Amino acid sequence: MEQVNEEDWLDRELREAAPYIDDEGFTVRVLQQLSPPRRSHDLLRAVILLGMTFLASVLAYVASDGGRFVSVSLERLAALPALWIFVLALASGLVIAAVGATAAISRDRGLQT
Amino acid sequence: MELTDADLVARIFVDDDQHAFGELVRRHQSAVRGLLRQLTRTDVALADDLAQQTFLRAYKNIRSFRGEARFSTWLYRIAYNCFREDARRRKEFVGIDEEQLQAQRDPQVVDPGLRHDLMRALSLLPLNERSAVLLCCQNGLSHDEASRVLDIPLGTVKTNVLRGREKLKRMLADWGPN
Numbered sequence: 188m189e190q191v192n193e194e195d196w197l198d199r200e201l202r203e204a205a206p207y208i209d210d211e212g213f214t215v216r217v218l219q220q221l222s223p224p225r226r227s228h229d230l231l232r233a234v235i236l237l238g239m240t241f242l243a244s245v246l247a248y249v250a251s252d253g254g255r256f257v258s259v260s261l262e263r264l265a266a267l268p269a270l271w272i273f274v275l276a277l278a279s280g281l282v283i284a285a286v287g288a289t290a291a292i293s294r295d296r297g298l299q300t
Numbered sequence: 301m302e303l304t305d306a307d308l309v310a311r312i313f314v315d316d317d318q319h320a321f322g323e324l325v326r327r328h329q330s331a332v333r334g335l336l337r338q339l340t341r342t343d344v345a346l347a348d349d350l351a352q353q354t355f356l357r358a359y360k361n362i363r364s365f366r367g368e369a370r371f372s373t374w375l376y377r378i379a380y381n382c383f384r385e386d387a388r389r390r391k392e393f394v395g396i397d398e399e400q401l402q403a404q405r406d407p408q409v410v411d412p413g414l415r416h417d418l419m420r421a422l423s424l425l426p427l428n429e430r431s432a433v434l435l436c437c438q439n440g441l442s443h444d445e446a447s448r449v450l451d452i453p454l455g456t457v458k459t460n461v462l463r464g465r466e467k468l469k470r471m472l473a474d475w476g477p478n
Contacts, residue, residue, distance in 0.1 A: 198437050213351070217322075218321070220352065294314075
């Protein structure tokens, strides 16, 4: 029993001998040494992608005689039976949901490892 | 609601969120700097340099944190590795000198207080015993966690803790309970 008390005493003294150390700018100094966040690269990539998409859209519009093929396709689509349109919309929704779910699962796995 | 360490790690992992990392540094800086100060025998400047290295290395390797251990345990392991690499470079003497041990017990030596004596006694322990005692007795790690941090077998950790404590008790015999 005496042994236990002695160990308790030593443990308590050891714990109390480790007071809280004030930050005093330590965290700021660490953060200053980090490389710039990846987000800035992501932003640049997004701007480039959007720019390229816009440029490609303009080119496609001009090259396709004012996008006449779009109105023709829409007219054809409108002429389809309602059931076909429903099936098409349902299939598109399922494909998008499957892609989204797959992406979410793979990201979750990445976080867990 | 305060975010857990795991939540903050996830934010760094997904969004490279440096604010989240800053919060982790704020939370753990005291413990890491404290441990390193003890390991470096209270060389505050060196300990803080090593603590900075520890956090920078943690940020760089955050993807290798698998969440199997507590984040603090993972950080201690990095801190200990930083310290060990630095000690190797400096060829630090890590053994205990029996004469120093006797000097500690010399009644003519004026002792300003138990805390001071405890720090001196700790600094006289060999590195393997000092680090095991610091992790298990001061920072509250289990023997198993300490064995992961120090990368040594569980039995060796237990032996080092036991030996370290025995030496501390010998050096602090005048302060112990009667």
